[in-house]
Amino acid sequence: MKLYNLELSGNCYKVRLLAALTRIPLENVPMNLADGEHRTAWFTSLNPFQEVPVLVDGETVLRDSQAILVYLGGQLTDRTWWPEDSAAQAEIVQWLSVAASEVRDGPNTARLIRKFGYDHSMEQALLVTRRLLPLLDQHLTTHDWFALNRPTIADCALFPYLALAHEGGVDVTPFSALTHWIDRVRALPGFVPMPGVDR
Ligand SMILES: N[C@@H](CCC(=O)N[C@@H](CS)C(=O)NCC(=O)O)C(=O)O
Structure with missing residues (x-):
């Protein structure tokens, strides 16, 4: 899974934190927001809102840190982080x-x-x-x-x-x-x- 990430972003940190606590391996794709990389056509096609984080897992492309937490929590065998009930x-x-x-x-x-x-x-x-x-x-x-x-x-x-x-x-x-x-x-x-x- 690829995480389009900015080190100083608290929203990206939400995802990095869950991944670290639950040992989910993520490929870090650093984004250069200062140079406007999030406004390029290729990134806008991943997230029309032009924001990080974005998670890509095969065909699944997700924006919004909360949505990504739900997705990752639901992938775990240990469902304590995001239960089914x-x-x-x-x-x-x-x-x-x-x-x-x-x-x-x-x-x-x-x-x-x-x-x-x-x-x-x-x-x-x-x-x-x-x-x-x-x-x-x-x-x-x-x-x-x-x-x-x-x-x-x-x-x-x-x-x-x-x-x-x-x-x-x-x-x-x-x-x-x-x-x-x-x-x-x-x-x-x-x-x-x-x-x-x-x-
Ligand atoms: N609702 C989104 C908000 C994401 C967001 O605001 N990302 C910021 C970085 S923390 C961003 O990419 N901003 C782009 C900009 O300032 O142009 C989430 O929770 O992930």
Whole structure:
């Protein structure tokens, strides 16, 4: 399987993290976004949205980190990361949606502005973040993991931009349950870091 990947992308890191934790071999295809490689015709034919990550597995071409996590989790013999039961799947998808909405609009956007100079509203990103972090912290006060009381693809989807929040000027350390969860993810066997996220 090929992963069209950017090292500094938290969305790509979601996929690299699950693959490392579950020992799925991926062929890394590094993309040069600075040179606009994601806007070329050949890449646009893989993903018309012109974004990484993209996963290619034979005839299957997938965009969107959440969708890729579902696909990879479903390929595993160990179905604990993405189970077959629909109630269990729905519990996970609730958190995939948070990753794709509030986390993207909050800490992810704050990082895009501060680290990469994107022209978005920091005020709006911080507003979303201030509402989000206490909600996550409250959940983690009574749960070690986001869904199903065990590590699942929900944790892989949420981890990158929460662990990278400091790069957007967002301090998560006052949220102790959230901070302890970040440490629990870091301690998982097979964990891989990325620039900005230590072991
Ligand atoms: N919903 C997509 C979002 C992917 C995304 O935003 N990718 C960024 C890198 S993290 C990208 O390729 N941006 C292209 C650009 O900024 O032009 C996902 O979850 O994978």
